[in-house]
Amino acid sequence: MRPDLTELPSAKSLADQILYHLTHTQGRGPEFATVFDWRLAVSYTIRDLIVTPWMAGHRASRDQKLKRVYYLSMEFLIGRILEDAIINLELEPQMEEALSTLGLDEHEILDDEPDAALGNGGLGRLAACFMESLSSLGVPAFGYGIRYEHGLFRQRFEGGQQVEAPEDWLNQPHPWEFVRIDYSYTIGFKGHVETVDGQSTWLPGESVIARAYDTPVIGWQGNWANTLRLWGAQPTNLFDLHRFNAGDYAAAAEPEALARTLSRVLYPDDTTDQGKELRLKQEYFLTSAALQDIIRRFVAEHGENLAHLPDKVAIQLNDTHPAIAGPELIRLLMDEHGLSFPEALDLSRRTLNYTNHTLLPEALERWSTWLMGQVLPRHLQIIQMIDDDHRASTHRPAHVAIVQHDEVRMGELAFIMAGKVNGVSALHTDLVRSTVFADLHKLHPDRIVNETNGVTPRRWLRLANPPLARLLDQTIGTGWTGDLDQLDGLKAHAADAAFLEALRDAKRQNKESLSNGLLADLGVKADPDALFDVQVKRMHEYKRQLLNILETIALWHRIHASPNGDWVPRLKIFGGKAAPGYWIAKTVIHLINDVARTINDDPVTSKYLKIAYPPNYNVSMAEKLIPAADLSEQISTAGKEASGTGNMKFTMNGALTIGTLDGANVEIRDLVGPENFFLFGLTAEEAAQEKARPGHARLAIEKSEDMQVALQLIAEGRFGRPEHYYALLDRTWNDDPFLVASDFDDYFACQRRVDAAYKDSRDWDRMSTLNIASSGFFSSDRTIRGYMKDIWKVG
Ligand code: F58
Missing domain, CATH: 3.40.50.2000 (Glycogen Phosphorylase B;)
Incomplete structure (x- = not known):
């Protein structure tokens, strides 16, 4: 509750403050001011409003x-930061008015911020x-x-x-x-x-x-x-x-x-x-x-x-x-x-407490004792003392040590030094208990807890998706922004034709603005009626962008073979960066771009299939892509994605998910209902077994005509110089550590179920409604309450 509503400034006083800061902080008169000057003046105006509660909070925390x-x-x-702050202060209408009286374009100002x-x-x-x-x-x-x-x-x-x-x-x-x-x-x-x-x-x-x-x-x-x-x-x-x-x-x-x-x-x-x-x-x-x-x-x-440190500090x-x-x-x-x-x-x-975010062995930090001894000699001694104490007090088996084979294992160190250790989704926490920290879990059975991730609905719904936010405000009131469980109230509207129409309309507005942007920035002409199928995240083998692009190639080949078929138009959108030294991930980026060029130029298939890969995916781009998505790609190899948080943002914004039983997908599917989620692929347990099967990749590819075609087209050079892809193809045929081949046919078939579902637009909108309505659990407010109660013991 706002303590004093009258403190909210009017549009007039905002405009005055902006002019004040333009002149006195930026040292510019309005006639010479650039967008940058104005943006700074607006930012200082908003910052002034934040400083009062900020200082009051500090004083209260200290005094109490x-x-x-x-x-x-x-x-x-x-x-x-700027737009998020305006929204959290609930100053959007006043700011809009203030900026328009100053003759400024709000979007231009907001977009100027890096x-x-x-x-x-x-x-x-x-x-x-x-x-x-x-x-x-x-x-x-x-x-x-x-x-x-x-x-x-x-x-x-x-x-x-x-x-x-x-x-x-x-x-x-x-x-x-x-x-x-x-x-x-x-x-x-x-x-x-x-x-x-x-x-x-x-x-x-x-x-x-x-x-x-x-x-x-x-x-x-x-x-x-x-x-x-x-x-x-x-x-x-x-x-x-x-x-x-x-x-x-x-x-x-x-x-x-x-x-x-x-x-x-x-x-x-x-x-x-x-x-x-x-x-x-x-x-x-x-x-x-x-x-x-x-x-x-x-x-x-x-x-x-x-001695009182733990009572006052978490x-x-x-x-x-x-x-x-x-x-x-x-x-x-x-x-x-x-x-x-x-x-x-x-x-x-x-x-101290520690959150684990990955099970991938290569991502668990280790430092050589030599380097640690060089850079932090006193710490290496203390690490040894911690390790000795743990050995003496737990009678642990020899392979559980922090220091092993001349390496300091930071996972073990963090675990042993933490009051609580948490995983970031239910499945991930189970796997933390049964795999990476199995031995330590046996020694300290109460230490590992689960805190499923969440995302803030202020940025990821109210800020990113104004058309949907307005519809929610009209349908269930505005309380959802601070209490996302209230989205549950939408369930009552899942069969209401007028609501479903309005929901479609909101999505359509987002798709249109995105299409305009893609045309302007990439020259890709997208039909807003097409199914917008989006995979945005870091480029990594386990996230399997390769599976997605191979499916795209196989689909293209099929459309090409029967161009008069009843195909559902699709726009495949990719976004993400690869680590500079990660050549396989970079090769997949190259492949997606090569395939995009070929497919987008194909007059036979272009009304059914397009690919857009805008460069430099970042938070601001996510805020545009996610609200325009119909389909959310969450297709990691089961057991590899600790949680995912993009998956939650898509669900909140009404996209349906195509996904594996991995990370928080499991909880999303449970909450939205299995009938409103497109599931495919091996489970974590099956994936582990499949990986152990000698020759699994080749065996799976030999069974899949569609996958063979896709690999063959790449090898033939249909999308670009084939030698760029020989190593990737070789790895796919002979190693395939993330089981692209084993899951390919199931994924392809699942995508066809998606096509069929998208044709029934009323039913799609109903499913979309149920996804939004069930996403309240994924607010980071709920996650933080979990940490407060189970880990930090505050509040
Ligand atoms: C991510 N980890 C997990 N690491 O992959 C994802 O499943 C989870 O939802 C998310 O954490 C939040 O829990 C992740 O983003 C990194 O970016 C590391 C940064 C430092 C270098 C190694 C990767």
Whole structure:
């Protein structure tokens, strides 16, 4: 509830404030102002309105000595901030009016904002949704991350191939942040440890300063704002004056350049060894700065007795990336605050928690003991102490150690140092218990809990899909935005012809705007009546974009063979980036673009089949694509996608899902009803067995005529130079680690069921209604309430 509705500014006062900031903050008169100047003036106007609840929240948390939640994450994939803030303050009508009286185009202003792309994909976007929900629920919380100067790379296609360019969102003033030069911490690296009378002291050989940059995150209805505190790296000595005076300017600037490297770039989910040391340093940089800040605040509010830390502080580690928090917290408590090892260990365990986001063995972090010893020598000692203590206290089997084969296993470290460990969907949590952490689960049977992911309905419904949001407001009232379970009220309208008509209309508006955009940007002419079939996510073998494009080729071949058939027109949309070093994923991108060029130019099939692959998929693009989708592709190999969150956004926006029993798809299907979900493919258990069957790929391909045709057309060079694809074809025939071949026929048949269903538009709309109506569970508000109760013990 808003405390005082009269505080909401009028359109007139917004316009006045915008003009004020244009003149006094931007230093520009309206006659010379660019879109950028106006956008900054609008942003400062909105920021002013956020500052009051932000400060009030801080004061309340401090005065009432409330327990705080700290979310440590190497990634926050925020996207744009301005529109989200306007929506959460419920200022859309006033702002629209204000901007129109100033003669400005609102869309132009909003579109001028660069995405804050400080993340790779789902894990980073989840962190951003959590920040928004924590504020919406009024939970005192801080997000801690790194202020990367360059977020996720920009993607473009040249000759169909991905080309990466640096992203530079900070190349212009960022109006949302407040720099806090008084909150700066020294972060050490390397050097050695001296032990005198049992008291160890780490003498780092290098150090940098972590400086805080704060962005307020406003919650729904503007009552509460938390802080996203991002650390920027600064050199301890700004400048080597000696060298400068000697005329060696490059060398004089070296310390600064080296230090800044730490917060220069977001690590792209990479497969190479390069940058490993830098990545470890980045992880430690974030973690140490955050923990020093947390302890400083605790002491300021509660005094020196750190025994109460777990009562006032709950720390969540977003994956293993900040798992060095275990040894670092112990180090700070022991070496800097004089606690004993057993005390420090106990307090740390009652404060820290860890979320696992992947079962893929190659994604579980490991550091060589050599590198760890070089970069963080004191931490390596403490890790050994944690490991010894765990061995002694649990009598565990030898293969459960943190340090094994000269490697530090960050998953084990995070698990052993956490009060609670959580998976991100029901299936994933079961698999965490039975596979990666099976032994540790046996030793600590109460530690693993499930918290199925969620997404914020403010951004992913109200902001992204205004036509649907309006229809929902008219049909079930506006309460759904803060309480997504109210969507359930739509079930009563699933047979109401007028409602279904209006729903179709809303989807149609989104499809039309997307079609216009695709025509303008890519030259792809899409028919808004076609079925919009969308797969958007990071490019990865396990997500199986290859399965989708092979099915597209096989379908094209069939349409070509009988062009007068009763085909359902489809637009296949792809979006996603591949890690720069991940050649198979990059080959699939190339293939999709090659196939798109051939198919889109085919006069025989073009009224039935088109492909669009807009480059540089990001949060803002997702906000346009998802509301226009009829069909959501969630086709990962079962057992590989921890949860998925895109799948939830599509469901909320009325797309039906074609998917496997993987991640949160399982829960989506249970909730929307199996009859309103297009299921295909092996289960996780069957997939594991199939993978163990020698020659599974070849056997499956030999049984599938459609798949053979698709592979043959690629090999013949129908879509581009075949030699580009020999390695991919060879891998598909002979290895196929993600079982594209084994699931192909079932997927193809399932797509034909989709076609049949789409022909009955009334029934499709009914199913779409039931999908939306059943999606309340996937609000990140529900997820955060789960963490509060099961893990953080707050509220
Ligand atoms: C994703 N992980 C999971 N990792 O794949 C997805 O199923 C889940 O829904 C989501 O987390 C949220 O729980 C993910 O996005 C990364 O991007 C890593 C970043 C660091 C390098 C390795 C990949």
